[in-house]
Amino acid sequence: MPKPRVVLGVGGGIAAYKACEVLRRFSESGHDVTPVPTASALEFVGAPTWAALSGKPVASDVWSQVQEVPHVRIGQTADLVVVAPATADLLAKAAHGLADDLLTNTLLTARCPVVMAPAMHTEMWEHPATQANVATLRSRGIVVLEPAEGRLTGKDTGKGRLPEPVEIYEVAADVLARSRTGGATADLAGRRVLVSAGGTREYLDPVRFLGNRSSGRQGYALARAAVARGAQVTLVAANVDLPDPAGVSVVRVETTEQLRDAVVAGAKDADAVVMAAAPADFRPASFSDAKIKKLADGSAAPLELVQNPDILAAISHERARPGSVVVGFAAETGDATGSVLELGRAKLARKGCDLLVVNDVSGGAVFGSADNEAVILGADGASVEVPRAAKGVLAHAIWDQVATRL
Template sequence: MAKPKVVLGVSGGIAAYKACELLRRLTESGHDVRVVPTDSALHFVGAATWSALSGNPVSSEVWESVHEVPHVRIGQAADLVVVAPATADMLAKAAHGLADDLLTNTLLTARCPVVFAPAMHTEMWEHPATQENVATLRRRGAVVIEPAVGRLTGVDTGKGRLPDPAEIFEVCRRILARGVTVPDLAGRHVVVSAGGTREPLDPVRYLGNRSSGKQGYALAKAAAARGARVTLVEANTGIPDPAGVDVVHVGTAVQLREAVLKAAADADAVVMAAAVADFRPAVYAAGKIKKKDDGGAPTVELVRNPDILAELSADRALPGQVVVGFAAETDDVLANGRAKLRRKGCDLLVVNEVGERKTFGSEENEAVVLAADGAETPVPYGPKEALAETVWDLVLPRLRAAT
């Protein structure tokens, strides 16, 4: 079989050196990569490096090998174009259709998925002009990965750092695997919760659960690769932030509720994959709870936590907002799931059986997705990524029906 053809565009930022790692991952995983740098990018990494790593000729000019019409052919033949790093200048040129070099010409002629991985200083990323350019590109179906937060050039720190090349590669892999030209969640904002809340008993103890957050992260990554703007509200996972996703870190159920409701205010869909504690201690002990001298155990009074899923379902922030819940059950799985779906009022409920050695912490999952209209979609045992894709496949027609 022919290798998938990927164009790696590199624009002129200090993060250009990190694109070498992305190029290595693409070539070693069986992709035919053509690197198209800008002239500015060649000040950071030379053409000889790109050519040696890719095994293909490298040029930034439309005037070389003119008989091959490279300014048209490269984009026409590509299965994917990824620009990493994408500077503010490159985003502006792409949004306005400028074509003054080989890379911008390639972007205009490409009819395949296009991914931009921005890298710039925080002030440049947050500038209204850049934000409008990003919105324009996303509206047209491009995937613009949210930049990471961290150390920038010099002593500056903030949002604008190039996402980790491994994460960019993962986005590209998912897009190529789907085989679609335009990401189907482009222009949508989705909110995903992940992990397990912890309810403090005292300064050293808490009530918690076994949720790892891996299923929620799989949902967030899948949505980002499908073009959505993703807000991930994570509770106590310890998992690195995924590329292309805005992450809000919380600890307790009350904090998670506040963050989810805030993010859901302009969201097209909300997926509550987090394991939210049903109860919390009525009283928080300011000091560590000590053992009793008489050998007895202390009594802990519990109170109910807010029912976030039911609240989201009953009071939709936007008309047509799709709400998805998760139900972790240990017995009578489907019967309990159907009852919970009716009680919560959500559109879809992902029901799975859990236990000490089932689902929690695993890379795999098995579930049945119940719908409010009575439909049931079984998802066989397999990677959590597969379940994530199924969930979004079921969300999409409901989003389209509401618009």
């Protein structure tokens, strides 16, 4: 089977050097990569670098190797086009169909999925012209990632930073894989989704807390998958030590009450909410400003707990956005009252959500693992079994069910 053909377009921004890492990851994972930098990009990273990393000659204009008609051939034969960084100028040209160099000609002739990773100063990203161009590109099925927030050129800080190369690669590779297997690549375009991830902490004192084993990996996989399908994603992350997924707006929280506040606020604008986080059911009734000491007689200090708010039930029974889809997770082990699935079905009815993803976590399975397996139960009686596979596979299976209900 031939290697998938990836075109890496590189715009003329200071972040062009980061595209070298995107190229390396595609090459090392078995892709045939053709770099197409603009003339401005070559001012930041020279042609010899791109040629050495790809093993191919590099040009930015349409006059090199004219006999091979590169301005048409490169786009026609591509399986995926990734543009990183995509400058404001490139976004404008792509939105308006301008073609004055090799990259913009390639974008016009490509009939494959296109992923664009913008990078520019905050004011340029927020300008109405740029936002209109992004909306136009997204309406055509192009995946335009949201820029990251952080240090920009010089001393400036804000939204407009290029997402980390490994995360750009993960999203782009996901788009390519789905397109090659016939999966939808933009069925969530124009949708706003909210995903929660991780496990909350309930503090007893400045040192100790009550928590759980959730790593946040499944929630992060859901966020990446939604981005790859064209959605605008907000990720509420509770105590997660993972890199921010490309194109995702991340809200960081610690406690269950903070998680509730962030989810309730985000649900107002969300077409779908997926509660993959594991909130603590209980919290200490009081917080000690000083570290709690051992008792002199060696006995255990009593710990009074109070129940935390039920976030999933609250957003399911009182929909902030009519027609939205709410998805919950249930980590079950089964007990004397019922099997894992029986307990899952009871929880689905009790919570009032549209879908419930039921995990059998007996023996600590799933937590921290790169793989997952589950049964997706629907309030309409549907039941979809997802065999053990990478967590991204389960993520797409969940979004498949969400998309059919939106």
